[in-house]
Amino acid sequence: MGNISIKTTEDIAGMRIAGRLGSEVLDYITPFVKPGVTTGELDRLCHEYMVNVQGTVPAPLNYCPPGYTPFPKAVCTSVNDVICHGIPGDKVLKNGDVLNIDVTVIKDGYHGDTSRMFFIGEPSILARRLTDVTYECMWLGISKIKPGAHLGDIGFIIQQHAEKAGYSVVREFCGHGIGKIFHEEPQVLHYGRPGTLEKLAPGMIFTVEPMINAGRREIREMNDGWTIKTKDRSLSAQWEHTVLVTETGYEVLTRSAGSPPPPAFITSGATPQPVSA
Ligand code: MF3
Ligand code: CO
Ligand code: CO
Numbered sequence: 001m002g003n004i005s006i007k008t009t010e011d012i013a014g015m016r017i018a019g020r021l022g023s024e025v026l027d028y029i030t031p032f033v034k035p036g037v038t039t040g041e042l043d044r045l046c047h048e049y050m051v052n053v054q055g056t057v058p059a060p061l062n063y064c065p066p067g068y069t070p071f072p073k074a075v076c077t078s079v080n081d082v083i084c085h086g087i088p089g090d091k092v093l094k095n096g097d098v099l100n101i102d103v104t105v106i107k108d109g110y111h112g113d114t115s116r117m118f119f120i121g122e123p124s125i126l127a128r129r130l131t132d133v134t135y136e137c138m139w140l141g142i143s144k145i146k147p148g149a150h151l152g153d154i155g156f157i158i159q160q161h162a163e164k165a166g167y168s169v170v171r172e173f174c175g176h177g178i179g180k181i182f183h184e185e186p187q188v189l190h191y192g193r194p195g196t197l198e199k200l201a202p203g204m205i206f207t208v209e210p211m212i213n214a215g216r217r218e219i220r221e222m223n224d225g226w227t228i229k230t231k232d233r234s235l236s237a238q239w240e241h242t243v244l245v246t247e248t249g250y251e252v253l254t255r256s257a258g259s260p261p262p263p264a265f266i267t268s269g270a271t272p273q274p275v276s277a
Pocket of ligand 3: 240
C-alpha cells in the first residue's frame, strides 16, 4: 500500500502515445483474424507491424518475471478455454473459436497494454454473451475510476456483474500499475468490496483487465510455463485497457480509431475522449 506512483505530465504524454500505439496494433491485426490463420502468423504480423511500422518494442518478448521462463513471442493469444498468456504457435483458428489478443508495446520507454476479444467466424450464443458481459465488466470497473474512489470499488462492480450473469472471476491474475515498468503497484483485483484497498489519486495509471470464466473460476497451468486454462475447460474471456486517473474521473489511454465503442451505459465521468484517426 502507498507505493503507487503518480505520473508526471511528461510521463502522461508518453503513456498516451504508447496506449494509442498498443490499440493500433489490435486495429491492424483485426482483418487477419479469420478461419485458417495460425496464432503464430498473427504474432508474426503484429511483431512486424510494431517493429517496422510503429517503431515500438513488444514488451512480452523475453519478458521474464521471477519464477518464469522468458515469454517467447511478441503478443499473447488465448483461445477458447485459455484464460491468459497463451503462446502463439501452430494452432490453426477455426470457425467458432474465440480469441483474446493481448498487446503491450513500449514506445520511448512507456508501456501501452491492451487486449480485445475476436470471434473466428460465427460465435456460439454462449461465447458472444460471455464476451459481451466481460466487456461490460471492464467498462463498469473503469467507470468507477476517479479521485477518492477505492480499488475495491472497481473489483466489486466487476465481480457483481460477472456473477449475476452466472460467470466467475479469475482470482490469480489482476490488473496492474504501468508506466516505464510493465507491471508495478498497485494490483487491480477484479473482485472485492466497495471502499476497500487503495484510494485513487490523479496521475495514477493502471490496467483494468478482467478474466471471466463461463464455468468455475479455478485455473490450471500448462507445462509451457505460461499458458493458463480454465480447470473445468469452460470458455474464458478478457478485455484490457490502460487507464489514467484524472482530476475529474478517468481517461482511457489505449484507444484508437478501431476501438470498439464503450457500452451505452458509459455516459459521464470520462474525460472527453478524442480518438485520432
Ligand atoms: N499483457 C499481459 C498483461 O496484461 C502480460 C503478458 S506477460 C507475457 O499484463 F509475458 F505473457 F506477455
Ligand atoms: Co496488463
Ligand atoms: Co495485457
